[in-house]
Amino acid sequence: xxxxxxxxxxxxxxxxxxxxxxxxxPADLSDTIGHYAQADEKQTLAAIDAAKVGQLEWQKIGLEQxxxxxxxxxxxxxxxxxxxxxxxxREEGKTLAEGAGETYRSGQxxxxxxxxxxxxxxxxxxxxxxxxxxxxxxxxxGVVGIITPWNFPTATGAWKIAPALAYxxxxxxxxANQVPASAWALxxxxxxxxxxxxxxxLVMGPGAIVGEVLINSxxxxxxTFTGSLETGRKxxxxxxxxxVKCQLEMGSKNALVVLDDADLDNAVxxxxxxxFFGTGQKCTASSRLIVTEGIHDKFVEAVIERMKKLVVGHxxxxxVHIGAxxxxxxMAQNLKYLEIAKNEGATLAIGGEVITEETxxxxxxxxLFINTTNDMTINRDEAFAPIACVIKVKDYEEAxxxxxxxxxxxxxxxxxxxxxxxxxxxxxxQTGCVMIxxxxxxxxxxxxxxxxxxSSFGPREQGSNAKEFYTIVKTTYMxx
Ligand code: NAD
Numbered sequence: 001x002x003x004x005x006x007x008x009x010x011x012x013x014x015x016x017x018x019x020x021x022x023x024x025x026p027a028d029l030s031d032t033i034g035h036y037a038q039a040d041e042k043q044t045l046a047a048i049d050a051a052k053v054g055q056l057e058w059q060k061i062g063l064e065q066x067x068x069x070x071x072x073x074x075x076x077x078x079x080x081x082x083x084x085x086x087x088x089x090r091e092e093g094k095t096l097a098e099g100a101g102e103t104y105r106s107g108q109x110x111x112x113x114x115x116x117x118x119x120x121x122x123x124x125x126x127x128x129x130x131x132x133x134x135x136x137x138x139x140x141x142g143v144v145g146i147i148t149p150w151n152f153p154t155a156t157g158a159w160k161i162a163p164a165l166a167y168x169x170x171x172x173x174x175x176a177n178q179v180p181a182s183a184w185a186l187x188x189x190x191x192x193x194x195x196x197x198x199x200x201x202l203v204m205g206p207g208a209i210v211g212e213v214l215i216n217s218x219x220x221x222x223x224t225f226t227g228s229l230e231t232g233r234k235x236x237x238x239x240x241x242x243x244v245k246c247q248l249e250m251g252s253k254n255a256l257v258v259l260d261d262a263d264l265d266n267a268v269x270x271x272x273x274x275x276f277f278g279t280g281q282k283c284t285a286s287s288r289l290i291v292t293e294g295i296h297d298k299f300v301e302a303v304i305e306r307m308k309k310l311v312v313g314h315x316x317x318x319x320v321h322i323g324a325x326x327x328x329x330x331m332a333q334n335l336k337y338l339e340i341a342k343n344e345g346a347t348l349a350i351g352g353e354v355i356t357e358e359t360x361x362x363x364x365x366x367x368l369f370i371n372t373t374n375d376m377t378i379n380r381d382e383a384f385a386p387i388a389c390v391i392k393v394k395d396y397e398e399a400x401x402x403x404x405x406x407x408x409x410x411x412x413x414x415x416x417x418x419x420x421x422x423x424x425x426x427x428x429x430q431t432g433c434v435m436i437x438x439x440x441x442x443x444x445x446x447x448x449x450x451x452x453x454x455s456s457f458g459p460r461e462q463g464s465n466a467k468e469f470y471t472i473v474k475t476t477y478m479x480x
Contacts, residue, residue, distance in 0.1 A: 005035045006184045008204055010043060011050035012197030017043065017205065023181055026093040027314050027324035028359035033091050036180035039203040044213040047172045047201035051143040052219060054198025055170035059140055061196070067117045069193045070166060074110030076189050077103055077158070084154065084185055089315040091181045092153055093324030093362070094278055096316050106158035106186070108445050109462075113162035116464060120167070133478045138471035140168035141245060142221030145214040147174050147207070147235070149227040150326055151281045151384075153182035159445070160224050161186070163466035165200070172201045172220070174211055176227075178327055180204045207231065218242045222469060224461075225249070226283075229382075229454050236457060247458035247469045249283070251382040252410035252451060254440040255403040256286040257425070259396060260294035262415035266437055267295075268302045270415055271388065274439030276310065276366040279322055280386035281330070283455075284411045284433075284441035288379055289390045290399045296392045300370055303390075304350045312365055314357055322386060325362035334364055334385035341378040346389060347371040374402045382408070396421050404430045410451035413440040432456060 007014040017037030025031040039047070058066075077084065085100030092099070122137030144164045148156040157175060164171050175183030187202040203210050211231075215223055215238040222245040225235045232250040239246040256274055258267045274286035291299050315323035325331045331354075338352050352367035366386035372379055379389055393399045403412050412431035416422055422436045432451035433443060443449050448460035459468035 005037050006180065008037045008039050008043065008047075009187050009191055009200070009202040010047045011054075011201070015043065021177060021180070023091055025090045025361070026327050027090065027316075027357075027361040029361060030359065031090060033087070033181050036184065036204050039205040039210050041209060041213050044172070044203050044205070044210050045217075047203045048143060048214075048217055048219045050198035051170035051172050051201055052198070054196050054200075055140065055143055055168075057196030058165075058170055058199040059168045063117050063120075066166065066168075067114045069195065070110045070114035070117060070162060072193055073189055074107040074114060077107030077110065077154075077186075081107070084182070086316065087185060088153055088182045089323065091179050092150060093315055093326050094281075095320055095323045098278060098323070099315070102152060102155045105445065106154045109155070109158040109162045112445055113166035113466075116163070116467075117166045119464070127477060131479055133480070135476045135478070136473055137476075138167070138467060139474050141470055141472050142169060143172065143219060144169045144470065145172050145174070145217070145220040145223040147211055147214060147223070147225045147227065148176060148183070150176035150178040151278070151283070153179035154186060156226050157183055157186055159462055161190070161200070163470050167467060167470040169222075169470055170199045172203060172214060174203050174205065174214060177204065177206055215239055216242070218244070220244055222246070224469065232457065245458070245469065247461065249450060249456055249461060250454060251384070252283050252408040252455045253288060253380065253382055253406045254284060254286050254408070254411045254413070254431070255288035255290050255406075256413040256415065256440055257399045257403055258289065258291045258295060258299055259399070259414065259416040259418065259421060260292045261417045262295060263417060263437070264295065264298060264302060267299060267415035268306050270413060270437070270439045271303055272306050272310070274413065274441045275388035276307075276322060276386045277441070279325055280366065281326060281384050282441045284443065286413060286440040287383065287388055288374070288403075289388055290393055290402050291390055292393055292395060292399060296390070300349065300390055303368060307350050307366060307368060310366060312355060312363055314359055314361070322366060325364055325385075328362065330384065331362040331364065334383065334387065337378055337381070337383040337385055337387060338367060341369050341372070341376065341387070341389065344376045344378065345371070346376060346378060352387070374405055380406070400425065400428055404428075407454045408451070409453040410455040411435060411440040413438060432460075
């Protein structure tokens, strides 16, 4: 294979794959980012075996060294945020500012979990048997399989890799094949930190090959997955057979409720930012805008005016707010849902046009539909597109019932100046995260993240909650 292929990283070595894919920018189809190695079943199994060996060594490393390694990874991500953010923007299509912001945030995950390394405390208890003491402490779960989607190429990896390492685990990391460059760049940083060989392994390749090996392996002790509901179900089924611990973060159909008493300007910013930034390709995007009838017309008019100011274009161009759609498959899905919405009787108020740029790529103007109902396909399925639909409702109770009427439950938002409604919403929204006078997208790194219903399965990610997934509790009984 040619020297210019970016290799997999297995057992502390850079290893060529059995083939390679060309990574092309969705913003400029003439821009080849690189060729990336593709692992097969044998290489993936070798990575798992290497992780088994590496984990035993990594577990023995002192806490201060572990802390320093995680800090160094975080430092480098932050120092190189513009360079790596540009790479991310080129391969995923989001804007440079979003790419740099994601890289910076990824560094913060490593810093946060560096500190968590030093906060690993156990508990003691007296036994019911006199003279016997009990201790509980947490141990690494072992080898963690990490499977990530394409929409947050660096951050999703970071928020899984950082806690996995912090709590003493070894990793086999399989990024989405649409975005191998960011995963490779992160791996390259990790490869220079002196980790025991096998502690961290990168295996790039298709879900149907590399992913399937990981989810069906009995040697993996825990499997953390972020991606679609459809794949998540497969992961849950496969890991259940082997009784492998599993954590799933999947899709959603988030809604933002706007009540009559909302601050209109803020509600418009929450709706437009939450629905369209990141090209709508966020699991936390607000694709449903549930608006009470007193503010409905004013709100729709203001959102349309705000959308007219959104600049869609090449992600690296200054002044662009919305970059490119991630790939041809996602673009086809977006267009399919635009058609479905129109055919179901929704009114396209603005947007939805495919546009041409100086570079050939996948560019779509954000679309707003009005006169939609919650039973329409466009309000049931996750389109993962820059498409938002307004659902007009009578009052708060109808708004809340509409928000909860979905099989998903990641985030839910409300814009209101009423403490009564905000408090009630916080209690009754059937979502893992609740946003009050804020966009549904945009979360912190030091607190738990996750959803309900078909959006999530297993322990929460992020914050100190991550230890529930990445560790196992041991109980020790001692007679002096
Ligand atoms: P996807 O399910 O197609 O792919 C996700 C990952 O799974 C990829 O690495 C893919 O190669 C792998 N995969 C595919 N088939 C597999 C199989 N049979 N076995 C094992 N692995 C397999 O999802 P996607 O299109 O990459 O990402 C978009 C989805 O991710 C959306 O539904 C979005 O909502 C979701 N997402 C959720 C969160 C969250 O935290 N809840 C965050 C980001 C994205």
